[in-house]
Amino acid sequence: MRYDDMTEAIGNTPLVRIDPAVHGLRNIDLYAKMELLNPFGSLKDRAALAMLRPLLDGAVRRGDTVVELSSGNTAKALAMLAGMHGLPFKSVTNRMKVPEVKDLLLLLGAEIEELPGQAECLDPTDTEDPLTRMHQALAADGSGYVHTDQYFNDDNVEAHFGGTGPEIVKDLDGRAPDYFIACVGTAGSSTGVARALRQHDPDVRVIGLVAQKSDFIPGIRTIDEVHEVGLFDPGVYDDLETISADEAIDGMLTLIRRCGTPAGPTGGGAYQGAIRHLRELDATLGERRTAVFIVCDRMESYLSYLRERRPTLFGRPARRHDHRTLTAAEVAAAPAIDVPEAQRWPGLVVDLRSPYAFQAQHIAGSINIVDEVFDELLHGGLPFSRRQPVLLVCPVGEKSARYAALLSRMGHPYVRSLAGGVIAWRDAGAPLVRD
Amino acid sequence: MPDLNPLYLTPRIEPVARSVLDDSELLRQLVDGLGSPLNIVLPDLLEANVEAFRESYRHHRLRGRVYFAHKANRSAALLRRLAAIGDAGADVASLAELQHALGAGFGPERIMATGPKSREFLWLAARTGVIVNADSLGELTDLAALVAEHRLPRVRVMVRLSEFASQGVQVISRRSRFGVPAGGLGEVLDLLEKHREELEPVGVAYHLDTIGWPEKAIALEGCLAALEECRSRGLEVRSVDIGGGFGVNYLADGAQWERYTSELAQAVLGRREPMTWNGHGYGLRNEAGTLRGVLGLYPSYRPVSGPGYLDQLLEAHAPGLRRPLGSLLLDTMYDLDIEPGRALLDQCGIVLARVLEVRDSVIRLDCNARDVSLEEHGVLMDPLVITADKSDTAKAFYLFGNLCLEADLITRRQVFLPTTPRAGDLLAFVNTAGYFMDFSATQALHQPIGRKVAVYRDGGAWRWCLDEQYWPVHPRAEES
Numbered sequence: 001m002r003y004d005d006m007t008e009a010i011g012n013t014p015l016v017r018i019d020p021a022v023h024g025l026r027n028i029d030l031y032a033k034m035e036l037l038n039p040f041g042s043l044k045d046r047a048a049l050a051m052l053r054p055l056l057d058g059a060v061r062r063g064d065t066v067v068e069l070s071s072g073n074t075a076k077a078l079a080m081l082a083g084m085h086g087l088p089f090k091s092v093t094n095r096m097k098v099p100e101v102k103d104l105l106l107l108l109g110a111e112i113e114e115l116p117g118q119a120e121c122l123d124p125t126d127t128e129d130p131l132t133r134m135h136q137a138l139a140a141d142g143s144g145y146v147h148t149d150q151y152f153n154d155d156n157v158e159a160h161f162g163g164t165g166p167e168i169v170k171d172l173d174g175r176a177p178d179y180f181i182a183c184v185g186t187a188g189s190s191t192g193v194a195r196a197l198r199q200h201d202p203d204v205r206v207i208g209l210v211a212q213k214s215d216f217i218p219g220i221r222t223i224d225e226v227h228e229v230g231l232f233d234p235g236v237y238d239d240l241e242t243i244s245a246d247e248a249i250d251g252m253l254t255l256i257r258r259c260g261t262p263a264g265p266t267g268g269g270a271y272q273g274a275i276r277h278l279r280e281l282d283a284t285l286g287e288r289r290t291a292v293f294i295v296c297d298r299m300e301s302y303l304s305y306l307r308e309r310r311p312t313l314f315g316r317p318a319r320r321h322d323h324r325t326l327t328a329a330e331v332a333a334a335p336a337i338d339v340p341e342a343q344r345w346p347g348l349v350v351d352l353r354s355p356y357a358f359q360a361q362h363i364a365g366s367i368n369i370v371d372e373v374f375d376e377l378l379h380g381g382l383p384f385s386r387r388q389p390v391l392l393v394c395p396v397g398e399k400s401a402r403y404a405a406l407l408s409r410m411g412h413p414y415v416r417s418l419a420g421g422v423i424a425w426r427d428a429g430a431p432l433v434r435d
Numbered sequence: 436m437p438d439l440n441p442l443y444l445t446p447r448i449e450p451v452a453r454s455v456l457d458d459s460e461l462l463r464q465l466v467d468g469l470g471s472p473l474n475i476v477l478p479d480l481l482e483a484n485v486e487a488f489r490e491s492y493r494h495h496r497l498r499g500r501v502y503f504a505h506k507a508n509r510s511a512a513l514l515r516r517l518a519a520i521g522d523a524g525a526d527v528a529s530l531a532e533l534q535h536a537l538g539a540g541f542g543p544e545r546i547m548a549t550g551p552k553s554r555e556f557l558w559l560a561a562r563t564g565v566i567v568n569a570d571s572l573g574e575l576t577d578l579a580a581l582v583a584e585h586r587l588p589r590v591r592v593m594v595r596l597s598e599f600a601s602q603g604v605q606v607i608s609r610r611s612r613f614g615v616p617a618g619g620l621g622e623v624l625d626l627l628e629k630h631r632e633e634l635e636p637v638g639v640a641y642h643l644d645t646i647g648w649p650e651k652a653i654a655l656e657g658c659l660a661a662l663e664e665c666r667s668r669g670l671e672v673r674s675v676d677i678g679g680g681f682g683v684n685y686l687a688d689g690a691q692w693e694r695y696t697s698e699l700a701q702a703v704l705g706r707r708e709p710m711t712w713n714g715h716g717y718g719l720r721n722e723a724g725t726l727r728g729v730l731g732l733y734p735s736y737r738p739v740s741g742p743g744y745l746d747q748l749l750e751a752h753a754p755g756l757r758r759p760l761g762s763l764l765l766d767t768m769y770d771l772d773i774e775p776g777r778a779l780l781d782q783c784g785i786v787l788a789r790v791l792e793v794r795d796s797v798i799r800l801d802c803n804a805r806d807v808s809l810e811e812h813g814v815l816m817d818p819l820v821i822t823a824d825k826s827d828t829a830k831a832f833y834l835f836g837n838l839c840l841e842a843d844l845i846t847r848r849q850v851f852l853p854t855t856p857r858a859g860d861l862l863a864f865v866n867t868a869g870y871f872m873d874f875s876a877t878q879a880l881h882q883p884i885g886r887k888v889a890v891y892r893d894g895g896a897w898r899w900c901l902d903e904q905y906w907p908v909h910p911r912a913e914e915s
Contacts, residue, residue, distance in 0.1 A: 102604060112604040117647020118734070119609065120680035131729060152725075213693045224697050227704060227726040354758050357766030360663055395765040396496045423768055434666070 005084065009039040010049055011163050015171040015292070018271075022258045027285040028278050031177070031292045032255075032271070033168060035189075036263060040077045042297035043164070047188050048077035050159035051148040059146045060085055065111075067138060067145045069131075071096045072219055073297055074150050074186070079108040090145075092134060098218050100301045152230035156188030157195070164189060165196020168292055176201040179291035181274040183209045183220045183243070183266045187232040189294060194236050208237035209273040217248045218305060219266040219296060239277070247272040249310055256299060264302055267295035321378045323406045334405035336397065336419040339428040347389025347414070350374070352399055353422070361432040363393060363425065371399055378403070382410050389414040397421035441829050441851035442695050442710065444735065446816040446865045447687045451480055452782045455890055456863055458897055459821050462787055465888060465899065466861060471789035472802035472885035474872050476508070476902060478516035479891050480783045484741075485523050488775065491742040495749050495761040497771045502526040502547050504679050504776030505536065507869045512889035512905035513783065514539040519907040526679075526774040527565075530556040537563060547593075547676070547774070549642075550613075554581065561587045568593045568640055568676065570613050572626060579630035589633060593676055594623050595640045599657035602755055608643060608650045617657050624668050636670050638662065638769070642678030646734070648748050651677070655760050656753040662769060674770035677748075681778040682740035685733075685816045685866055692736035695815070700726055712833060712847045717813075733813040741778040777869025784868025786885065787821075790860045796832050796849070800862060803836035803843050806885055807864045808875045810846045820854045821861035828855040834862075838880055 003009060014037065018030045035043030052066065059066065066082040067090045068074055075091040082089040090111040096102045105112055115131065138147045150156050169176055176197040182190035194206040211222045223242060226232045234240065245265070252268030255261040263271070270293040278291055307314055318325075337345070342363075349366035351358050358368040369377070371394070377383045384390050390412070392400035397420045404417035418425065426432060448456065455477065456462070466473050488501045502524035503517050517523045518540035525536040528550035536546050546565035548556065557578050560567050562585075569575045569592050582590055597614030615623055627636050639661045641654040658675045665672040686692050701707045703716045704726060711717070718731030739747055749761030756763060764771055788802035804810055818834075831851045836843035856862065864871070876884045887902035 096604070106604070114604055114606045114649065116607050116609050117645040117650060119644045120646050120682065132727075213697060214689070224700055227700055230725045232725070353766035354756065354763060356659075356663070356756055356758075356763065357768070360666055360767060395768065398496065426768060 006039045007049055007081070007084075010045045011038070012167060013037045015168060016261070018259055022254065023275055025275070025278055025282045027282050027287070028179075028289045028291050030274065030278070031168075031172075031290065032259075032261065032267075033164065033292055033294045034261070035164070036261070036267065036295050036298045040073075040080045042073035042077065042264075043160075043189055043294060044073035044297075045077045046159040046163055047150060047156040047186070048074055048081055048148070050155040051150065051153050052078060052081050054155070055146045055148070056085060059087055062144075063087070064144055064146045065090050066148065067092060068148045068150060069093065070150065072098070072101055074148075075105055075110060076101075076108065078148060079105060079110040083109055094131075097216060097305075098302060099304050101218075104301060150186050150188065151228070154231075156186055157192040157231055160189045160192025161196050162192075164294075165193040168193065169197065169200050172290060172292075175290070176204050177290040177292040178203075179205050179207065179274075179278065179289070181207045181209065181270055181277065181291065181293040183217075183270050183273070183294075183296070184226055184229075184232065184240075185219050185221055185266070185296075187226065187229050187236075189296075191231055191233065191236050193294075205238045206236060207273065207277050208240045209243045209269055210240060212242045212244055215245050217243070217245050217265050217269055218302065219264070220248075220269060241273060241277065243269045243273045245309060247276070249306065251275075252299065255295065261295060262299045263295045264297040264299050265305065266297060267293075270294055270296070319379045321381070321406060321410060323375065323378075323402045326402060326405050326409070330405045330409065331402055334401040334417055335408065335415065336401060336404065336417040337391070338419050339425050339430055342391060342416075342418050342425070343430055345389070345391045345416075347391065348384070349391045349393060351422070352392060352394045352403065359434065361422075361426075361434055363422070364431065364433045364435075366393065371403075374403065378406060378410070382407070382412060384412065386412055386414070389416075391416050391418060393418045393422055393425075395421045396423055441831070441853075442698060443691055443851050443853070444695055444815050444817050445687045445691060446819075447684055448865055449480075449782050452477065452785065452865060455785065455897055456819060456821070456865070459823075461890075461897055461899070462821055462861060462863070466787050466789055469886045469888065470883060471787065471800075471861075472806045473787045474885045474887040474902075475785040475787065475890050475899075476510045476513050476868055476872075476887060477783045477785075477891075478512045478889055478905065478907070480781075481513065481516050481779065482520055484779050484781055484783070485517070485520050487742045488745065488773065488779075491745045491749070492771070494746070496765055497749075497761065499674060499770035499772045500524045500545070501779070502545075502772060502774045503779050504528075504774045505532045506874070507776030507780055508784065509873045510784075510868075510887060510889070510902050511535070511539065512887075512902045513780070513868070515905060516907050517779075518545075524772075530559060533559055533563075533565070547772070549595075549774070557581055558585065558587075561585075561590045564588060564590070566591045566593060566637065568595055570595050571615060572619075572623060575623070575626055575630070575634065579626075579633040582633040589635045591635050591637045592627075593638045593640045593674075594627075594636065595642065595676075596620070596654075596658060596661060597641065599641070599654045601653045606650055606653055608645065611644070614641065617661060620661050620664055624665065624670070627670065628668070636665060636672055638672050638674035638676060638772070639665070640676035640678065640772075642680070642774070644680065646680065646682060648744070648751055651680075651748055652751045652760060653754060655748070656755055656763075659753070659756075659763060659767065659769075662767070672769075674772050675764070676772040676774070679774040679776050679778070681742070681744045681773075681775050682737050683777050683781050683866070683869065684737045684740045685814055686736040689736045689738065692734075696730065696732075699730075710849050712844055715847045717847075731813060732815060735815050741775070741781060744778075745773065780869035782866055782868075784866070784872050786864040786867045786872055787861050788818075788864070790856045790858055790862060791837070792858055793832075793856060796830070797835055798832045798856065798862070799835045799837070800845060801837050802845070802885065803838045803879075803882060804845050805875045805877050805879070806836075807845060807867055808871050809864065809867070810844070811875060812870055814871070815846070815848060816866070817850055817852070818862040818864045820852055820856045821863055822854060822856050824857065824860075825854065827853065829853050830855050837882055
């Protein structure tokens with residue numbers, strides 16, 4: 001396969017059968033449309049290309065910046081596409097909730113603008129919210145921007161009506177599936193695919209999945225937020241069901257661990273929502289049926305999201321010399337000295353505060369090892385000779401007492417903590433220097 | 436599928452306020468004697484509210500002062516009670532507020548003058564030796580001239596900064612009227628050095644009108660950098676003032692808030708009966724079946740607020756220095772000053788209004804929208820019905836005010852009440868001490884402004900006095 005550029009690799013993703021031993025449905029064949037195999041990593045590659053293509057000539061001629069309201073896959077795809085044509089890309093978001101996505105976008109050269117939070121002292125006469133102002137700024141002639149407007153742009157739907165949908169029919173030997181299950185984000189893929197499938201067979205049942213209102217699943221809108229999407233038409237869906245973040249993660253884990261599919265939370269949610277919906281039907285069926293769901297993107301961007309919601313997945317073995325294993329009695333017994341004695345200290349003084357604070361003011365002759373680095377050092381063993389006297393200093397004498405206790409436990413005979421810390425030192429009028 | 440059950444927004448009421456509300460005889464006597472509307476303040480609750488912030492300070496091992504933002508309520512009783520609480524301070528934003536704080540018993544070391552300032556305000560601040568939190572270069576120049584001209588003692592000043600730069604991701608903040616752009620700090624320092632005989636810089640400040648903590652994290656880190664620049668120029672600065680905006684949780688049940696706002700969106704889209712007067716959308720609008728705009732309401736259910744919000748900010752990582760902001764403050768040994776208004780007054784006030792008439796779906800009250808300015812501040816929560824009739828007659832009402840003015844609705848939304856009140860009953864608007872009691876009240880149409888009483892616990896019972904009569908030494912305090 002030889003291509004002129006990466007955009008030719010967008011689309012024509014495989015439709016993969018999920019092993020019945022995994023999903024447990026007896027009368028339904030379940031297929032996953034593997035959109036995670038698009039070159040930039042998600043089904044948004046199709047929409048981004050479809051939306052940007054008609055704007056490209058003008059944008060390149062004028063040197064415009066491509067701009068989109070996206071905190072995820074659309075931004076990634078648009079940043080790559082814009083970059084291929086030498087155009088800058090800017091993503092405007094309400095709050096990027098997934099830090100990896102933010103870092104990835106910066107890596108791709110995107111500019112990110114976060115809109116301000118709600119005012120604490122509300123001015124209800126200020127009816128123009130920041131988003132509306134931004135839309136006005138973008139719409140002005142000669143603004144220097146082209147706005148792909150994914151939530152309202154029909155090319156978003158068209159990409160799936162002409163691509164994703166017909167591909168599914170082709171791969172099912174010219175038949176539309178009986179059920180199509182999709183998470184609703186911009187509603188572009190679910191609307192476009194549903195329209196294509198129904199053109200083939202009006203009886204296709206379409207199940208849309210949204211998040212519960214107080215929940216957060218990256219890439220899925222909540223039951224309220226879907227109404228803010230111009231492309232959203234409730235008539236597209238035979239059923240609109242909610243899915244929880246917990247269910248989406250369960251689904252992700254099944255796809256990752258059992259199906260060789262490194263799916264993100266949207267794919268996981270679609271799988272779990274499909275199983276939940278189909279399981280009841282399955283028992284009542286007398287003939288074979290087919291169902292298709294979409295795996296939108298990959299797992300790698302969501303590690304911190306998973307770490308926060310399922311910390312047990314990342315359980316690591318305990319490390320040696322961990323100060324969290326100290327007992328209250330050990331900490332209380334940590335050897336400490338007061339300020340006058342510390343002023344006569346003959347040995348090394350180690351300041352555990354941040355380098356920033358250390359550089360501003362410190363005890364003359366001390367060295368700075370910030371607590372998190374010191375913590376790492378101790379996991380490896382004693383970092384000082386047992387014959388070297390060490391005085392530990394922190395802001396109030398609390399962290400230094402813990403580390404003095406830990407060093408004592410590790411067999412250092414001559415370690416002390418400065419009682420009351422550098423604040424007590426300052427308050428006693430002892431000299432601090434910046435050098 | 437519209438939700439046809441009553442859409443309650445039940446206020447969060449803690450035991451002390453609840454016990455006052457249960458004393459319906461007292462409430463009726465107060466309104467009978469002093470008229471409607473009537474404002475009640477509960478000074479006894481302040482100590483616990485200050486203590487909750489202090490607990491957050493202790494948790495992060497930080498020092499510094501909690502200044503009450505006086506503008507949240509004009510009450511003398513609340514201010515005097517705070518003056519009696521060891522180390523609490525007062526943030527005053529006008530000449531009269533400064534006079535009030537000095538008269539309530541705050542020493543100058545416990546007062547911070549903020550906001551736009553007149554010459555008279557600056558003079559009294561300098562004369563008495565309170566900290567002047569300066570908004571602009573011009574104000575610093577004026578202050579220095581005033582001090583020199585009148586041979587006043589050197590004045591402690593803080594400099595309010597604004598427009599902090601963010602790195603990597605550009606975080607946008609609303610434009611502010613106040614503060615010196617952080618990029619212009621050099622000019623400020625030149626000025627402070629020039630006037631070192633008159634001005635003694637003690638720290639820098641920011642105040643952002645936002646509930647989003649990421650903007651505040653950038654501002655706080657910006658202030659740390661500014662303090663470092665001050666020190667490198669030999670100025671002995673020691674504190675950072677992060678203003679207020681810690682917020683209050685007004686509602687008892689988050690599920691009610693979620694249901695209400697979902698249904699409001701449905702109503703704006705025309706998929707259910709309107710829930711508001713003339714189909715008002717609170718910022719939402721229907722454009723061809725799509726919901727546009729932004730809900731212009733305070734998040735009435737706000738589980739992380741007050742001291743919890745301060746914790747969240749202090750635990751947030753400084754975007755540049757990559758260490759929790761609380762640790763950086765502790766490491767650098769700066770004091771943290773805060774100026775909570777509504778968060779310190781959580782639960783401390785109730786506005787009572789008499790029901791004049793009940794007909795169909797309307798309740799007409801003897802107070803107006805300015806007397807209980809929840810709507811003006813975008814806070815939605817239900818009033819309580821104080822009535823002898825406890826029958827279960829739930830119904831939705833519009834609450835009309837006593838002004839001859841189309842717009843005088845206490846709230847533009849339909850309020851569901853579990854019991855239908857009768858003429859003569861009272862409605863109690865709880866948790867209204869912070870900004871909703873006397874901030875906007877006017878005497879338009881010669882309608883009276885509500886009188887204010889302090890209600891306090893004494894000898895096992897609730898007692899009251901007029902607000903200006905209250906001092907924190909009520910006669911039988913030793914018996915309680």
